[in-house]
Amino acid sequence: MAGKEVSIAAKALRDVKLGELGAWFGSRDMSPKGIISAICRGRDRYLNKYIYVKKGGIGGIAMILTGYVALSYVWEYDHIKHDRWRKYH
Amino acid sequence: MLSRLVFVSGTHLFNLFLVQASRGLHTSSQCLAPMPPMPEHGGKVRHGIFPEELFQLLYPKTGVTECSNITFSLFYMLGTGLLVYLLSKEIYVINHETYAGLAMLSVIVYGVKKFGPQVAAYADQLNDEKLAKAQVVKDLTLNSMTESIENEKKEQWRTEGRSLLFDAKRNNVAMLLETNYRERLHMVTNEVKRRLDYHVALQNLKRRMEQEHMINWVEMSVVSTISPQPEKESITKCISDLKALAKTSQAKATV
Numbered sequence: 001m002a003g004k005e006v007s008i009a010a011k012a013l014r015d016v017k018l019g020e021l022g023a024w025f026g027s028r029d030m031s032p033k034g035i036i037s038a039i040c041r042g043r044d045r046y047l048n049k050y051i052y053v054k055k056g057g058i059g060g061i062a063m064i065l066t067g068y069v070a071l072s073y074v075w076e077y078d079h080i081k082h083d084r085w086r087k088y089h
Numbered sequence: 090m091l092s093r094l095v096f097v098s099g100t101h102l103f104n105l106f107l108v109q110a111s112r113g114l115h116t117s118s119q120c121l122a123p124m125p126p127m128p129e130h131g132g133k134v135r136h137g138i139f140p141e142e143l144f145q146l147l148y149p150k151t152g153v154t155e156c157s158n159i160t161f162s163l164f165y166m167l168g169t170g171l172l173v174y175l176l177s178k179e180i181y182v183i184n185h186e187t188y189a190g191l192a193m194l195s196v197i198v199y200g201v202k203k204f205g206p207q208v209a210a211y212a213d214q215l216n217d218e219k220l221a222k223a224q225v226v227k228d229l230t231l232n233s234m235t236e237s238i239e240n241e242k243k244e245q246w247r248t249e250g251r252s253l254l255f256d257a258k259r260n261n262v263a264m265l266l267e268t269n270y271r272e273r274l275h276m277v278t279n280e281v282k283r284r285l286d287y288h289v290a291l292q293n294l295k296r297r298m299e300q301e302h303m304i305n306w307v308e309m310s311v312v313s314t315i316s317p318q319p320e321k322e323s324i325t326k327c328i329s330d331l332k333a334l335a336k337t338s339q340a341k342a343t344v
Contacts, residue, residue: 050132051131053129053130054127054216055129055131055209056130056131057130057131059134080182080186084179085179085183089178
């Protein structure tokens, strides 16, 4: 992984050093088209990795459902706050 | 599909996510044919919801390659700490939904663990049937194609005999032409001969007619000059001449 010298824009996020983060963000395509394309890329990566396989497991769907559960909990947190057992934490 | 939209400006290169996929996914805007086969197994997940990559994140950097007895896997520790934090700060509130969720979760986990393999086998069987049908079609098409190739080669071999056929036909035609030519030659000679014969016959006829006419004319003119009187005289003279001749010939005969 430390062999090739590629430009900041070509690196994936996990290879970007902390100092380069700003430059990396600046070089990404942030237009609506770019954002949608990024979403689609991510979706395709997920699908191709976990769902479009010959013997898929429960993980593919389970991760999506778990994510949905977690996200819905986050959205409902303001309502769930009232069920807290203690007032001060 | 929307995924096609993505690669209009496809200049980004992703590192190959090499855990399970054998090829980079959509690394260029070109379509790589033939399509690579579907990977056999998907990406690994632990406990059904945590992708294995999560547990590999720090391993190359910290050099920990397997869990040791003392430090039970780092992420389990991190996970436990996170859970305790959420509970103690009541970011995750325990209410009636928790118990309902726990019940549902246990039922789901039990169901998956018990019936998972059966469902997987059934799905595999469905897939295999589909594949078999497609394979049958493919084999059939391949067979028919090879057969048609052989037929085509045979037809090509057959056309080589065309030259013999054409030679025979050419001979036929030549013979016909020759016969025709000779027939016409005969006809021409016959016709010409007929015409010439006609002219010759015509000439002969003319000559004969002229002759006869002349003879008649002379006879008629001679007869007309002979009157009856001189005719009698000439007859008596002829008789006396004949008698004299007879005497002389008799005399000659006796001598």
